[in-house]
Amino acid sequence: MPRPLVTAISVVSVDLPLQRPIVSAVGQYAKWPFIITEITLDNGTSGNSYICPYLVHYTKPIEGVILELFKLFENKPLAPNKFYETGIRQLSLLGRSGIAMYALAALDIAFWDASAKDADLPLCEHLGGSIADVKAYNSGGLWLLNPDQLAAEAKELKKEGDFSSLKIRLGRRNLDQDLKAIEAVRNQMSPDDDLLCDFNQVLSFTEALQRLKGLDDQGLYWFEEPIPYSELRNYAELRQNITTPLILGENFHGIDHATLSLELGSGDAIMPDLMRIGGISGWLKTAALAEAYTKPLSSHLYPEVSAHLMRVTPTADYLEWVNWGDPLLKEPYQVRDGYLSIPERPGVGLEFKQDVIDRYRVSPVVP
Numbered sequence: 001m002p003r004p005l006v007t008a009i010s011v012v013s014v015d016l017p018l019q020r021p022i023v024s025a026v027g028q029y030a031k032w033p034f035i036i037t038e039i040t041l042d043n044g045t046s047g048n049s050y051i052c053p054y055l056v057h058y059t060k061p062i063e064g065v066i067l068e069l070f071k072l073f074e075n076k077p078l079a080p081n082k083f084y085e086t087g088i089r090q091l092s093l094l095g096r097s098g099i100a101m102y103a104l105a106a107l108d109i110a111f112w113d114a115s116a117k118d119a120d121l122p123l124c125e126h127l128g129g130s131i132a133d134v135k136a137y138n139s140g141g142l143w144l145l146n147p148d149q150l151a152a153e154a155k156e157l158k159k160e161g162d163f164s165s166l167k168i169r170l171g172r173r174n175l176d177q178d179l180k181a182i183e184a185v186r187n188q189m190s191p192d193d194d195l196l197c198d199f200n201q202v203l204s205f206t207e208a209l210q211r212l213k214g215l216d217d218q219g220l221y222w223f224e225e226p227i228p229y230s231e232l233r234n235y236a237e238l239r240q241n242i243t244t245p246l247i248l249g250e251n252f253h254g255i256d257h258a259t260l261s262l263e264l265g266s267g268d269a270i271m272p273d274l275m276r277i278g279g280i281s282g283w284l285k286t287a288a289l290a291e292a293y294t295k296p297l298s299s300h301l302y303p304e305v306s307a308h309l310m311r312v313t314p315t316a317d318y319l320e321w322v323n324w325g326d327p328l329l330k331e332p333y334q335v336r337d338g339y340l341s342i343p344e345r346p347g348v349g350l351e352f353k354q355d356v357i358d359r360y361r362v363s364p365v366v367p
Helices: 056-070 080-090 098-118 147-160 175-186 205-215 232-239 254-264 279-292 303-310 354-360
Strands: 006-024 027-041 046-051 134-138 165-169 194-198 246-248 319-321 334-336 339-341
Touching: 006 056, 006 098, 006 354, 027 056, 027 098, 046 098, 056 098, 080 098, 080 279, 098 279, 134 147, 134 303, 147 165, 147 175, 165 175, 175 194, 175 205, 205 232, 232 246, 232 254, 254 279, 279 303, 303 319
Parallel strands: 134 165, 134 319, 165 194
Antiparallel strands: 006 027, 027 046, 134 339, 334 339
């Protein structure tokens, strides 16, 4: 049976207000940018995706790369894996990282979504898995706030989906401040609940040696990115000095970085980001690496697509849940008892609200 042809594309960027502004070591953000890509097949089926490139002023350059890469696939039979390999080869001149990888990821997710819809299957089933609820933690808050704010927010975050697992941001000026922040959140949680933490790369290697030792008895589920993500050998050394699991990976740009990190033993677990890792195709390759190295794999952002991928990831651990995209979606995914429910819809099953897109559309850059 002939495969449908890829015939058209549309790309639009929006800048959505956040319910809880981000206050982290890497900056403060009241809004979050989304690039929405939709491709259309000659049989009328469409596939879509969204990526979030952090900085709204870079949305237009990324849109341009998406449109340029799409020319490689226009009027060709839909073949997501083949398209990914073609795209990766094309990136050899630009480099297999940065906004070029983001653009390929946006297309790759949309191609796979269209492929699953054309097969009339949810994405996870199209990839050979099955639908089931996915264990999640709420990552939508607990930034670098004072203890009273953290306590109040922890209550809210737990109620949003009956979560028993939350993530707190650490890396304040001193150990005592981090300990007080942990205590404020712990007091709102049950003894068996999981508290995860993220440093957002704020510490130097020498600072991390001291800080992580001081926090090692706090029963945290993991230490996430305490030092700059590129210091893979320093991560490996940190692991030798602590007992709390060390996780990194949201800043892996494609499987090259994932492979090197796993070879060096930089972490006890990995956390690929769907945009940076190269979309669904990049994730699947990374999941195979995680299985080969017997490392747990958790997700970073993009909870809807990531939930499907966790269902075909042999070493799947935690799904990171944020509801930042919900205002854009006609039918947002739901969380119950701390588990994300994958809906029985073809593909990923996301439809976007046109009125919200129109309201928050990013204006063209004027030189």
